[in-house]
Amino acid sequence: MSTRSLGIDIGGTQLRAALIDTHGRVLSRDRRPTPADDPGLLVRTLLEVIRSAWERTGERVPVGVGIAGLVTVDGTVRYGPNIGIRDLPLATLLGEELDAEVVVANDASVAALGEQRAGxxxxxxxxxxxxxxxxxxxxxxxxxxxxxxxxxxxxxxxxxxxxxxxxxxxxxxxxxxxxxxxxxxxxxxxxxxxxxxxxxxxxxxxxxxxxxxxxxxxxxxxxxxxxxxxxxxxxxxxxxxxxxxxxxxxxxxxxxxxxxxxxxxxxxxxxxxxxxxxxxxxxxxxxxxxxAVLGDDAGVVGAGLLALGAATVGGSGTA
Ligand SMILES: [Zn+2]
CATH class of the missing domain: 3.30.420.40 (ATPase, nucleotide binding domain)
Structure with a gap:
């Protein structure tokens, strides 16, 4: 059981990632512009962010993603107007490429979890x-x-x-x-x-x-x-x-x-x-x-905690 995880928050303009511990404390950060209107590039960018975090930590830490839009319980982004995506099975695509379970949920929902656990x-x-x-x-x-x-x-x-x-x-x-x-x-x-x-x-x-x-x-x-x-x-x-x-x-x-x-x-x-x-x-x-007190960190903290099994949602079966 990992004691760290990678939380990623995909907004309309910024894609933020942070390595966090089980208390929701941010250990390190990564930030890039969100590739809009290009689902393929978005997935490639996410793979790069995740693999580089895994390399830096020397561990395949669990990954959680919050994204602006309607996200199904199995981690498909049904409709993400700010990022220009529709029906993108993000949890499945990332999971297959990485051979690891990736949790995907709505950005404001994961932010709520972040504030509740660590804010x-x-x-x-x-x-x-x-x-x-x-x-x-x-x-x-x-x-x-x-x-x-x-x-x-x-x-x-x-x-x-x-x-x-x-x-x-x-x-x-x-x-x-x-x-x-x-x-x-x-x-x-x-x-x-x-x-x-x-x-x-x-x-x-x-x-x-x-x-x-x-x-x-x-x-x-x-x-x-x-x-x-x-x-x-x-x-x-x-x-x-x-x-x-x-x-x-x-x-x-x-x-x-x-x-x-x-x-x-x-x-x-x-x-x-x-x-x-x-x-x-x-x-x-x-x-x-x-x-709320976590500001821009709420999303990455909540997504990371979600990946650590803080709640059941978006393709993760563990509670
Ligand atoms: Zn409305």
Missing amino acids: AGVDHADLVLVTIGTGVGGGVVIGGRLLTGTTGFGGELGHVIVNEGGRPCPCGNRGCVEAYASGSAIGALARDRLVDPMTVSRLRDLDRVAGPEVTAAAQDGDEVAIEVLEEVGHWLGVALASMVNVLDPELILLGGGAAAAAAPWMLEPARRTMTQRLVGSAWREAPDITL
């Missing part, structure tokens, strides 16, 4: 991680185990519908929380407010209004920017109330760059709205909402 969720067996970046991802850990659902597509918290028929979401539906509380949505909500010529805001003077410009303006006290981030918090709270009604977790973690940047204005409205909308809110304690 902000240590000592909490039940938690929900919502990652807020360009889009909104999610992962659920219940009883210390990753929730994958029957197909592997469970935990897609970004597509909880908070406003039926509302703003269009990149997934094709309308009214998902991703359409109201992602980094892209922060920019879009701000641009909508600027359509009214009476709106006074320093955002009006900028060529581009996206998430980072809105949080920077909020920092300078711009009221429109602050209102946008409070509105984002409200919609996030609506989604969190549904998640808590279903899952009743001990803790809710918010991860991703946009969450950290927007937190000073977003967190309180999210807490307030979530608490108000929980069933039986007068007779219960709402779970705490707090920021």
Whole structure:
């Protein structure tokens, strides 16, 4: 039984890898650009990263991969729009080439496991991680185990519908929380407010209004920017109330760059709205909402721990 593993996190732009120990501590790192729209090159790059780690350690350490997209329980990437892949049996392809078992799962799900085992969720067996970046991802850990659902597509918290028929979401539906509380949505909500010529805001003077410009303006006290981030918090709270009604977790973690940047204005409205909308809110304690702590390491740490048999998912049969 190995005491180290290789965790790999494949995002839209970066492919990160890290050798970790059984406590989820990072021992060494490797980082490359993600080859997009080229599944063959993606697989060759992964083989190179894995073989070079095996050479460096002198050991065929277990390998876990988190990837942005819909991943089946047997490690096939059904749909990965950010990386431009469809129906890629990644766990099988890597496993055959390497003659070793490789675990593949959704990136936000493995990040949730990383935070639960080695980050902000240590000592909490039940938690929900919502990652807020360009889009909104999610992962659920219940009883210390990753929730994958029957197909592997469970935990897609970004597509909880908070406003039926509302703003269009990149997934094709309308009214998902991703359409109201992602980094892209922060920019879009701000641009909508600027359509009214009476709106006074320093955002009006900028060529581009996206998430980072809105949080920077909020920092300078711009009221429109602050209102946008409070509105984002409200919609996030609506989604969190549904998640808590279903899952009743001990803790809710918010991860991703946009969450950290927007937190000073977003967190309180999210807490307030979530608490108000929980069933039986007068007779219960709402779970705490707090920021995740592992940052960009959450994915590699979770993927590595998954490979060490931390949970059953994505082609690994060991618990
Ligand atoms: Zn959606």
